[in-house]
Amino acid sequence: MKGLKLWIRAFFLIVFATLKMALPAQAPDRSPDAAFIREIYDQALSDGRCYPWLKDLCFEAGHRLSGSPGAEKAVQWAKAALDTLGLDSVWLQPVMVPHWVRGAAEQVQLTGSKKYGAFRLHALALGGSVGTGGKALSGEVVEVKTWEELDRLNERGIRGKIVFYNRPMDATKIRTFEAYGGAVDQRSSGASRAAKYGAVGVLVRSMSLRLDDFPHTGALRYDSAYTLIPAVAISTNDAEKLSALLREEGRATVSMQLDCQTLPDVLSYNVVGEIRGSEFPGRVILVGGHLDSWDVGHGAHDDGAGCTQSMDVLRIFRRLGYQPRHTIRCVLFMNEENGLRGGREYAREAGRKGEFHVCAIESDAGGFTPRGFGFDAAEGVINPFFEKVSGFAELLAPYGLALTRGGGGADIGPLKSQRGLLSGYAPDSQRYFDYHHAASDVFDAVNQRELELGAASMAALVYLLDKYGL
């Protein structure tokens, strides 16, 4: 009977083990966390500062391309605003930044159309473009939608001409950043790839899903192996019009005069403020955005929103009297748009000081309604990190937040080698590219509640990371 008893014992042990495997572990008591997160949202929605701050930034500094007077004003404004919060420290971190200037307004026009005569295109020089040397540059337009078409046309089809890149962003992508990713190579590398075949200039269809008259600028990268040729973005409406005209009339000629140039580097700053951690002062949880913008509109969504949300995270913690275990730091990076010098300098300096970034969260996708956070980290650590933050999902779901793999931000990218966690705040993306890098990116395009909900969402994630670590 001893054998039978052992069998019975083994039987129950295995049944219990199987059941235990299959059932979820006892849930920890989340109610104090839920209550504190609720306080964060209450504070952000009833007494938030990011919206009035954004208004000040937009109207006092205005647009603020690296090296411009607007950028300098923004640095001083942001430091002064952080100085009012009673933080443990606020400082400016020096960094040399590129200084590209647009100069006089672009003159880009279609000439000699049978149907339209001459008409002016809504155009903006791409950031970093060379100018046309004080005179107009003229050429026949060749439209291409793919690199294969460009390569097929080759020298023979392209030499002396102006290449017109007209591949639209793919409207069927649900996440508009994917659509952007599938088209932006035209803007970033189109000039040099056309110059390789002897083109004299480049027109690029604006990176926008909307049909309207706003040209959208953005950085280009020249390949120094080829002649540097001028490049402009034209509005989506004008791209459609020009394409139709090429079909109808068989040919089109464009003249362009750009006054832009690159001047010597300028001293500028990342603006930093922090609440020192009581237990782990050398372990940092970072929230940030970039303070520079393009030189049109207000740079309200890109990225005034991310800056003022990050500032409000610190203010919310101070207002609620929360003493973090880790250092919580707000960093407003300079020069994300055309150089990333601020992000690189920040990571270098952090390395010199031996600071470890537990998590860096960037808000640089607009001030829209929250949808969640994306997470990234070095191979080997991302799996346990993501498993850890997935434990926060239930607490964040009531606020419409989903936690996903993949994400981050340009400015925090250089911190990846520290092997901490990186996170990109992910608001709804549907309207972002309507405003991105265009004169339409103004304060009025930002909704107060959507902006405030973003600040609260970031603060909620920071709170959980601070409490539970990684």
Next chain:
Amino acid sequence: MKGLKLWIRAFFLIVFATLKMALPAQAPDRSPDAAFIREIYDQALSDGRCYPWLKDLCFEAGHRLSGSPGAEKAVQWAKAALDTLGLDSVWLQPVMVPHWVRGAAEQVQLTGSKKYGAFRLHALALGGSVGTGGKALSGEVVEVKTWEELDRLNERGIRGKIVFYNRPMDATKIRTFEAYGGAVDQRSSGASRAAKYGAVGVLVRSMSLRLDDFPHTGALRYDSAYTLIPAVAISTNDAEKLSALLREEGRATVSMQLDCQTLPDVLSYNVVGEIRGSEFPGRVILVGGHLDSWDVGHGAHDDGAGCTQSMDVLRIFRRLGYQPRHTIRCVLFMNEENGLRGGREYAREAGRKGEFHVCAIESDAGGFTPRGFGFDAAEGVINPFFEKVSGFAELLAPYGLALTRGGGGADIGPLKSQRGLLSGYAPDSQRYFDYHHAASDVFDAVNQRELELGAASMAALVYLLDKYGL
């Protein structure tokens, strides 16, 4: 040894049963559904019609309060648009509707303030309000935020005065409809509750979370036991100003002149179009919105969006050559705003014809980015119904859609007694009350992609309901 063998057998049987209980059932092959839903979104986002339709509706019919020429134009426009789609039938369903008219613009002004002198308030008569009989009505203003305050003031504090309801929507609610629900009683029943104590008129703080100059109208309901007194909404900015003035100066007097009146009922129509079901023609899946609006702005979000999305659902199915098993019907209801006559008549007629509505889906929460669907049904059927649709969750999640309990729509409410499923399309709610019932609810406030994504989301749900039934 036989006993032992039986034990061993029982042991394995129980271990397997335990494991089976604990593991999810084998997932059905969802790939054809996923592929078809992808086609629906592709069609809506690359070739959608709801946005140009909305533009036509807003600019050709304009605003369209029940009984107005705009409403009549909208009926004709919608029928003509549905007629182009090659549906199985399109018809007008007659219904008598109330006919309230605003008349000449409201004159509402604060008089005799020490600080401001006289100033005009941004005001709109509430829908259904009586007028002031061709002359101005004047009274001292009494501010209240709660019903308890009103009751405490009583006859003595209220007789001969104008009651000013100034309880704001609660900004800390994440779902703005909850904030609306917590404040709208002031608008709907404030007039009669003040008249009970002898008030001569009513000012109501607009139902909006935004501080701006737009007054937001909306229906009031008089209690016939008390005198019908005139009632207007004032803008949130003016409500703040008036409240501050009462604090600073101790008293305020307002004069109001309203020209509005209720005329005899008018013949109008629900507009209906359908694709007949091949297997269950008498079992209907309904998509709809309401065609009437208030008499300011364009009624673009409320509810031009829902109407044109519903129309686009039928177009998408026709365009993709989809033959439904159930009848798929688009209903544009008349008179949601101030009577619900269209919704009631529709349900009555459906009852007479013996039609069963498997599911009725209403889009009446604006043309914003999709967040999901809410579901409701009669007690006794909601649980199995919700369990069934929860099975669709995985297919809809890639499009940002969550399925939740609770929801529906005013127009489809009368169908609840059929004991089918009701669903409210739930877009993001953050911006809705910025525009709701105000002159700011214009075509330009609607984003094309957000609108199109809604149409696709509704079509995706209809497809799954049609394929799997309830």
